[in-house]
Amino acid sequence: MRVGNDIVEIKRVENLYAKTGIPEKIFTPDEIAHIKASGSDERIVERMAGKFASKEAVSKALGYGINEGINWLDIEVLADNRGMPIVTLKGKSKEIFEKNFKEISVSVAHSKDLAIATCILI
DSSP states (O other), X not given: OEEEEEEEEHHHHHHHHXXXXXXXXXXXXXXXXXXXXXXXXXXXXXXXXXXXXXXXXXXXHHTOXXXXXXXXXXXEEEEOTTSOEEEEEOHHHHHHHHHHOSOEEEEEEXXXXXXXXXXXXX
């Protein structure tokens, strides 16, 4: 079992969104569609921050940082109809996961200023 954790300042993501919109180098087309479906700019930024933190948490649980063999787009974080995160792995992240683990679970929480994500691999 491995655990990864990440916390992101929502203001940092808000600044990124203001400069570039939703960056295609970080989020997959399906993630972008999910982010945009949230409606208001405030909710868009909150979802971006949650997905960003989730990708970092997954990469840490796998034992690699982003850009240390794992690409942002190799980790996709969507949600089921209740809002529970669903993670799909591709490329190197999928290879590492399949060699060492059987299950992946991610939890995300937001406050006014922060988004936090925890990943557990079994």
